[in-house]
Amino acid sequence: MDFKPSNLYISLVDLFAILLPGAIAALVIYHFNQSAINGFLDVGKDNKAFFSGFVLLFGSYLLGHIISQISAYLDDWVYDPLKDKVFKDHKCVKKVMEIRANRYGNEMTPVYVNSYKWSVFKLQKEYPDAAAEVERYMADSKFFRGLFVIMVILGFVFLFQSVIKAKIVLACFLLAAFSMVRYFKKRRKSTETAYQYIIFTEELNSKKEDKPKETLLALVSMDKNKIDITASPK
Template structure:
């Protein structure tokens, strides 16, 4: 997950930032373009790891700003989500979704009771986080290439950003649905809950 969500977007951001003359000069002066010897490789890996964390942080804002605002208009059928929310309240007694939302509860439940299902769900979530970080990288690239009047690369970056946004949204939705379906399928208490409701 770290490799997918942090190192790869960090490396792409490093390459794009190298197109800015002042940053490129800084990279030259700090020998970040030198890859011979373990010290230079370690410096490069640490830098792209740190860049990856910043991208991950800014990308996480898309969950509130984009995904949460658009998901209900894109995926109108909320019956699965509503069913799981009711089941979570039945199991935990916690009705407040801000304190403990249904997806986090399902993730914790799968991790404890069905680790293999959790791993499958986590793979989809890792992919969604990778594309979420690529959205931020793409916006950065559009800004840099646009400011340098490189229309071709700015358009390609815009296209990659749009594709990454769609992929982030669909993979996030798939992982959330997989968590919900996993709990419904694997929980022995779900049948009792259905009978009582």
Template sequence: MPKPSDFFVGVLDFFAILLPGAIATAMLGPRVGPWVLGPLIDKPSSEAVGWAMFLTAAYFLGHLIFLVGSWIDRFYNALRERFNPYGNESAYQCATRIRNSLVDPSEQKALNTYQWSRAVLLAKCPAAAEDVHRLEADSKFFRSLLVVCALAAVLFIAEGRFLPAGVALVLALPCFARYYERRLKSTTQAYIHVVTLHRLEGLGAGIGGG
């Protein structure tokens, strides 16, 4: 029987990779497709071949968009440290103290608090992991969509279509806002779940590094 974590990996692939890749393929296909694949993409031999090529291109471009989007995380980290700093009483600090009490110092560099929290939730409470994965999938979808908006703006500007380019840039703002909110909530929610599990069950009885 599929586990919730398996399901949300598929959701992440679809919303953060395949769907933004499909949008990018639809935009780039008519413009650069014939240069890349020649007559294959211009006149596919059948509808099934056309769809297969479209999905392959969408998956490939989706991964490139996902990679570019990962660079946005640095900007997110800078903004979070300025506007949502982790204080001494934050969920992050509480989860970090729990991790440090259960993991040997020599092993703490192997994973940060968020990675450790996700691993704990997968092992101890799949329902909580499902909650975090849903928020994480949302954040990565809007992160990829932000890259797509930037790509659309560049294409429209290159074609001299400044009004659609402006619309694309305006749409990038709510995409970033939603990405920021979902990412912050996913990390915070993971820490809250870990702290709650530690108080209810005592994580040291089931996990730890030494």
């Protein structure tokens, strides 16, 4: 199998989309449970640094998946119902649907795969570098989606801590609001970039297909008195 740098890049982007929110959650949990966690880490006292690093990495990865699963509900509960109200321009998705119907028929209906997934699958197969850019925007949106969940939970936890100042609680909710805005914008950027690549590449390919025909017609029109296009070859 051929190695493609874009494949590694996409996997790294997905990894960081899981690890970064998980690492933030792990550090928050450690802040509230230092004594218990330090007691657990003493099990590996012969090589505590390595054991602590392994626990942090494993905990970040596990918590990242839990946060990703919880935050995924925001797609159905928040983004999908509000995207048409927040973003008014739908020219790109309509054009992609038109290209899909005209050039490829209706073998794969939206019931099985929607326009965005179809665009990503096509880019991954034919233009992996373009797919890597789309995946980067999507990974950014997943990071901010997870960060929103963390900040909301942390805000309510701090809200009921009498020793925590109101400024910290306010900062958590402001970061949550910022994360939601960035989540919307990055997810929109991901879908629009995928559609724009499909439109551009399809238009480019159609012009390449039409070019020989246009060249032949130009030659015939320029020298139609000398070329007999109806004559049979000898």
